[in-house]
Amino acid sequence: MYRIAIISPDRFLWALLCNSLSLVEAEVACFERWSEALIEPLSHYNLILTLESYPFLNGADVARRLRLSNRRPRIYVLSWLHDEQNVLSLLESGVDQYFTLPVNIPRLCGKITAQINEWRNG
Amino acid sequence: MYWLSILILTLLALTLLSVVVASLRTLAALRKGRMLASCHGYGSEAMSQTGVSVVVSGVRSEREIEQRLSSEYWRYEVIVVVDSTLDAQLLHRLCHKYSLIRVNFPTVDELSIDGAPRLYRSRQRRYRRLVVVDRLHRSRADDWNCGVVVASFDRIVPLESDRFLLPDALPRWVMELHESGECRNEVLAAQVAPTHFFDRRRVAMFARSAVIAEGGFVGEHPRVKMIRSLRGRLLSLPLAYSTAYRHRSENPLRRLFLGIGLAPTVALFVELVRRDWEGAREALLLIVAVYATALASSSIALRTRLVVRGEQGEERIKSLRRLLRCSFRVY
Amino acid sequence: MSGAMGEVVGAYTLALLVGAVLLAAASMLHARVRQRRIGIRRTLERCYVNVLNRRLLEGGSAWCCFPLIERRSSRLTLAVVVAQIGAMTYGYDRRVLAKVVRRYGLDRLLLEQARLSGGMRRVEWLHTLAQIECSDRIYQRMMNRYGRSRNSYIALCMTLAALNHSPERSIAILAERRGRLSPFDLAEVLMMLKRGLIPVAYQPLLRAEQANVRLLGLCIVRYFGVTEAEEDIVAAIATDDREVAESALFTLCALRLRLDRELVREAARRMSEGERRAWYRHLASEGYSSRAIAQIVPEKELSLLGEYVEQTVASYKRALMN
Known part of the structure; x- marks a missing residue:
């Protein structure tokens, strides 16, 4: 089963994403903070959707740690920020996709579905 | 003793009033923060x-x-x-x-x-x-x-x-x-x-x-x-x-009430030495007034602190219970 | 102490003790009630998000059923959910959200709730109301009641509501606004624009007479990195309005456009020395070279500030001799 982790302090976005992803065939786990999510190994997940980008930029270097593990999950960041430097920094630090909020939910779900299909086909 | 009572009562009333005002200001600032957090433009580069x-x-x-x-x-x-x-x-x-x-x-x-x-x-x-x-x-x-x-x-x-x-x-x-x-x-x-x-x-x-x-x-x-x-x-x-540890003796409210409570304590001691039981009773009453104000102020201050810290439900009730147990010990 | 004073002290002490005990008891009761209320609200929120989002994703004409909707607090929760879904997403069928608002009278309910609340709580409800599609009648009532408010947050809510209600009049609405739009106001308007509610036509905004409209235009250009608007930005630097001129200068740097223009040099001359230094520091941090910055340093200050610019730029770049 494809496993997705949602890390968002915003409970609306949490509920919205959870509900939208219930239509795709995946197991979804939700965390409010990165500190909660990091308790168990994140490499168990295939996709991480996060609203908080600072763990990639503050030296904790979550992306590098995930890359070192055997199964590297894909990382999607959703943010209200649109700053070019911020986006480039995140992409350089190992984030796979950057979505600016407000987000088109059907398009996001479409991307994730395509990702799942790709994963299934090996 | 008459003027001492007036002075202490005025000081206590002023302290209580300023605690209430500070508490209301903090709660208003907090509410504003909550309102701002619900606006998505807040904190963005456009702001x-x-x-x-x-x-x-x-x-x-x-x-x-x-x-x-x-x-x-x-x-x-x-x-x-x-x-x-x-x-x-x-x-x-x-x-x-x-x-x-x-x-x-x-x-x-x-x-x-x-x-x-x-x-x-x-x-x-x-x-x-x-x-x-x-x-x-x-x-x-x-x-x-x-x-x-x-x-x-x-x-x-x-x-x-x-x-x-x-x-x-x-x-x-x-x-x-x-x-x-x-x-x-x-x-x-x-x-x-x-x-x-x-x-x-x-x-x-x-x-x-x-x-x-x-x-x-x-x-x-x-x-x-x-x-x-x-x-x-x-x-x-x-x-x-x-993150630095703060001893409760550094609490400015505690220091203030200890200062105010010093005068009636000395008066009580003097009245006891003079064996003026009426005067001693009145000084004792003043000390109780200081302690009552301290209790009321600390309960207002603590309630505000709990709201600021975002403690909800059971956590807040536990903290309030702790307050009631500790107030007499602290002040 | 006289007997009367003793009584006063006694009454004061008693009142305070009773007050403290009552406050503690009320706080505990309030905490319990609040805990229960928050629990119910969160569950309902989640439930309403699920129902509404599923309906928006799947389409069709089937009506959605919201549990416990007959309660006033539940309808308020639904109003917040509708506003939040509208604010966080785009591309959904907005008619579905409008239909939910109409069916349950959420606009009327929010206006009523704003009337009953005060301070920032009122602003919160009005902000929610400004994000949903309300009927003409409610919009008029809201404008009549709060349209002339001097509270800057309420004024912002009214502007957002007006933009949401008639997006085709967006330039006129901003031009007619009495007070100056603060940076926060501009950010909120921009968020509305990002949801596709108002058009992104930057040229009429940049060429408008009114400062509010020009500020929004500059904000849009900066935000979306529209380098084609270079000439309009430079023209905005020459305006008498200090805020617009400053915003235009900042936009020019943010887009990393050329600085060697007479209008930019003129703007630099108008600044105080402290402001100029701050601006040079900003340019250095944006990656401009010391030569590019030196071109806009006034000639009579070149000996004094030239060194400052050199030093500042060098502090961002690796010195090869070190």
Whole structure:
């Protein structure tokens, strides 16, 4: 089963994403903070959707740690920020996709579905 | 005894009133914060062009730097002042972890800086917010002045190593700055959690130009001195927290009530020596009045603190129970 | 102490003791009630998000059923959910959300709730109301009641509501606004624009007479990185309005456009020395070279500030000799 982790302090976005992803065939786990999510190994997940980008930029270097593990999950960041430097920094630090909020939910779900299909086909 | 009673009652009433006012102001500031947090433009790059330089003196570990680089505000930098003669390994580790390289320290005429500080910036874009200055530590004020010289932005937040900004602090500070008007925006001071009313521990955001015009930070309590000499205002909300342990004897409310309670205690002792039982009864009544005011003030202050900390339901009830058990012991 | 004073002290003490005990008891009761209320609200929120989002994703004409909707507090929760979904997403069928608002009278309910609340709570409700599609009648009532408010947050809510209600009049609405738009106001308007509610036509905004409209235009250009608007930005630098001129200068740097223009040099001359230094520092941090910055340093200050610019730029770049 494809496993997705949602890390968002915003409970609306949490509920919205959870509900939208219930239509795709995946197991979804939700965390409010990165500190909660990091308790168990994140490499168990295939996709991480996060609203908080600072763990990639503050030296904790979550992306590098995930890359070192055997199964590297894909990382999607959703943010209200649109700053070019911020986006480039995140992409350089190992984030796979950057979505600016407000987000088109059907398009996001479409991307994730395509990702799942790709994963299934090996 | 008559005048003593009037004096003490007036003092108690004034203290209680100021606690109520401070509490209401804090709750109003908190409500405003909640309202702002529900607006999606708040904190975004469209909201403000104001940049903030956070200057930290006396950092001892990488973990402290990580925490300070964890703000989601878009336009800020963290200037860390370290002393490699005290811990050479720390600078080495920082250079390795953040890919730091040495750049020229600007020898500008704005503030006089002793020694030969060394400036480091990261080669990697994602760590562009980190600036490290290595210099021989003389005083906190000198470290902060060094940070002011290399700061890219026009607003400075000087911090000690045991103080950390709360997650929402920078956008809130900038928001309040826009509402301050030009005549009161040289300094915006805020409280430090865990906060006590009348606490003189503050954090503040200064205008860089105002700090330079004052000749930089000086003295043993550089921030307090600078806050006094600049025009600005105080926000009734904690925007930073301190990890330093605080003994309850440092609680300013406790000190205040102990001071007020001293006069009727002495009066009680005098009346007992004189064997004036009526006078002793009245002095005892005054002491009970002081304790009752202390209990009421602490219960208001604690309730506000719990709301500020966002404690809900069971946690808040537990804390209130603890308050009722401890109040008599504390005051 | 006289007997009367003793009585006063006694009454004061008694009143305070009773007050403290009552406050503690009320706080505990309040905490319990609040805990229960928050629990119910969160569950309902989640339930309403699920129902509404599923309906929006799947389409069709089937009506959605919201549990416990007959309660006033539940309808308020639904109003917040509708506003939040509208604010966080785009591309959904907005008619579905409008239909939910109409069916349950959420606009009327929010206006009523704003009337009953005070301070920031009122602003919160009005902000929610400004994000949903309300009927003409409610819009008029809201404007009549709060349209002339001097509270800057309420004024912002009214502007947002007006933009949401008649997006085709967006330029006129901003031009007619009495007070100056603060940076926060601009950010909120921009968020509305990002949701596709108002058109992104930057040229008429940049060429408008009114400062509010020009500020929004500059904000849009900066935000979306529209380098084609270079000439309009430079023209904005020459305006008498200080705020617009400053915003235009900042936009020019943010887009990393050329600085060697007479209008930019003129703007630099108008600044005080402290402001100029701050601006040079900003340019250095944006990556401009010392030569590019030196071109806009006034000639008579070149000997004094030229060194400052050199030093500042050098502090961002690796010195090869070190």
